Amino acid sequence: MKGIRLACLRGKEYSPKYTRVLTAAANKLRSITISKHYEANLTSEPMKPAPLASGHSVPLQDNDLPAIAGGTPVRSREARLVFGAPVIGEAEIASVVECLRSRWIGLGPRVEQFEQEFARYKGAPYAAAVSSGTAAIHLALVALGIGAGDEVIAPAMTFCSTVHAIIHAGAQPVLVDCDRSTFDIDPDLIERNITPRTKAILVVHMCGRCCEMDPILEIAHRRGLRVIEDCAHAIEAMYRGRPAGLMGDAGCFSFYPTKNIATCDGGMVIARDQELHRRLKVLSLHGMTADAWSRFVGGPTGYEVVEAGFKYNMTDVAAALALPQLERVEQHWQRRKQIWETYNERLAGLPLLLPPPTESTSRHAHHLYTPLLVLEQIGASREQIIAALDAENIGVGIHYVPVHQQPYYRKRFGFTNADFPAATFVGERTISLPLSAGMSNHDVDDVINALARILRYYKAAA
Numbered sequence: 001m002k003g004i005r006l007a008c009l010r011g012k013e014y015s016p017k018y019t020r021v022l023t024a025a026a027n028k029l030r031s032i033t034i035s036k037h038y039e040a041n042l043t044s045e046p047m048k049p050a051p052l053a054s055g056h057s058v059p060l061q062d063n064d065l066p067a068i069a070g071g072t073p074v075r076s077r078e079a080r081l082v083f084g085a086p087v088i089g090e091a092e093i094a095s096v097v098e099c100l101r102s103r104w105i106g107l108g109p110r111v112e113q114f115e116q117e118f119a120r121y122k123g124a125p126y127a128a129a130v131s132s133g134t135a136a137i138h139l140a141l142v143a144l145g146i147g148a149g150d151e152v153i154a155p156a157m158t159f160c161s162t163v164h165a166i167i168h169a170g171a172q173p174v175l176v177d178c179d180r181s182t183f184d185i186d187p188d189l190i191e192r193n194i195t196p197r198t199k200a201i202l203v204v205h206m207c208g209r210c211c212e213m214d215p216i217l218e219i220a221h222r223r224g225l226r227v228i229e230d231c232a233h234a235i236e237a238m239y240r241g242r243p244a245g246l247m248g249d250a251g252c253f254s255f256y257p258t259k260n261i262a263t264c265d266g267g268m269v270i271a272r273d274q275e276l277h278r279r280l281k282v283l284s285l286h287g288m289t290a291d292a293w294s295r296f297v298g299g300p301t302g303y304e305v306v307e308a309g310f311k312y313n314m315t316d317v318a319a320a321l322a323l324p325q326l327e328r329v330e331q332h333w334q335r336r337k338q339i340w341e342t343y344n345e346r347l348a349g350l351p352l353l354l355p356p357p358t359e360s361t362s363r364h365a366h367h368l369y370t371p372l373l374v375l376e377q378i379g380a381s382r383e384q385i386i387a388a389l390d391a392e393n394i395g396v397g398i399h400y401v402p403v404h405q406q407p408y409y410r411k412r413f414g415f416t417n418a419d420f421p422a423a424t425f426v427g428e429r430t431i432s433l434p435l436s437a438g439m440s441n442h443d444v445d446d447v448i449n450a451l452a453r454i455l456r457y458y459k460a461a462a
């Protein structure tokens with residue numbers, strides 16, 4: 001309040017409209033304590049460029065008040081930018097309608113076609129479509145024979161379901177910390193967590209950047225461990241020329257609505273081993289030797305139940321939604337890459353640690369753009385920044401509050417933040433900006449301008 005008034009009185013020429021905005025903001029902020037250093041900070045040095053990026057910083061106006069402090073939101077409520085919105089066009093709609101009209105909506109020929117086309121895209125010998133990314137990981141663990149009495153190494157920095165899948169398989173998760181800049185599991189910490197009970201390493205290619213697979217595969221090979229890749233973020237990713245999902249024993253993909261291919265819910269397991277693939281297929285449908293489509297085509301009699309399997313199959317409606325998206329997956333990747341580069345260039349002057357560059361022989365899937373907030377310079381918490389973006393009608397995400405901080409895992413395993421300092425650091429600072437192939441340049445400008453005005457505002461108020 002005091003700071004706002006000071007800003008008004010510092011002899012600058014403000015338009016009547018801006019004066020009204022400032023007055024409204026001052027009223028709104030009456031209950032908010034603003035640091036007594038506010039005035040001094042208004043004249044302080046401009047922010048330093050983020051260390052990992054280069055390029056031009058965003059030009060900011062002195063009078064650019066964020067919506068949370070009474071300014072006009074960069075977007076109207078009606079035009080709110082939805083985080084992770086899928087790109088569903090006429091081709092997807094037509095494909096789903098055609099499937100519905102065919103009256104074969106469950107597991108059927110479109111699922112088989114999607115499996116074949118996804119396998120071709122990935123260069124995988126085998127692909128098994130399932131009902132979700134979580135189902136894919138669970139199934140891969142079970143099909144690889146991992147269960148009670150086994151331990152599985154997994155990252156602390158991931159979505160809970162990566163680790164839930166280990167629990168559901170009946171095994172014990174052993175969490176390992178991440179690298180602070182890539183968010184991926186730290187290969188140097190894996191070996192010390194291996195015990196005689198360890199059966200597998202479950203890696204997650206966070207945000208679309210592949211883990212350091214060479215040392216991980218070397219450890220796995222030397223210690224006789226299975227490797228499962230959680231590729232929920234990594235459909236288009238490569239590590240030193242090798243496709244994500246084909247470096248270990250099984251690669252698990254998600255087609256959740258925010259993913260690079262979205263089927264409402266869906267997943268896929270790719271594998272190089274024919275026997276593993278056969279087991280995945282059987283386990284994904286009740287442990288039956290023939291699916292409904294084969295029974296429909298070949299007559300109703302021919303199946304046996306050979307295992308107590310799961311109901312994890314994909315449906316033809318989901319596959320119909322996926323097929324046109326798969327055709328455009330590279331085109332969408334190109335667009336997200338462009339947006340990524342624009343963010344890198346234009347967020348460079350803000351108190352953010354931007355994602356590190358990718359090696360020239362590897363390929364980032366550009367699934368999540370996740371700068372770290374340099375909280376020490378910002379003068380606001382991550383939650384305040386998110387609330388301020390919300391007021392600008394920009395939807396953002398957090399990927400993730402790490403697993404060791406979730407109450408269930410804290411309680412069950414007694415994890416503390418000190419056990420995972422890097423994941424804790426990242427988890428407190430990370431923020432995911434909208435990154436969708438459907439975004440226009442104008443949308444991208446809005447995100448940049450909103451974040452810039454907010455960070456500048458809090459810095460000035462600190």
Ligand SMILES: Cc1ncc(COP(=O)(O)O)c(C=O)c1O
Binds near residue numbers: 133
């Ligand atoms: C890293 C990671 N693993 C696993 C999953 C689970 O995928 P699904 O939601 O398709 O079950 C997700 C989904 O958000 C994820 O981001």
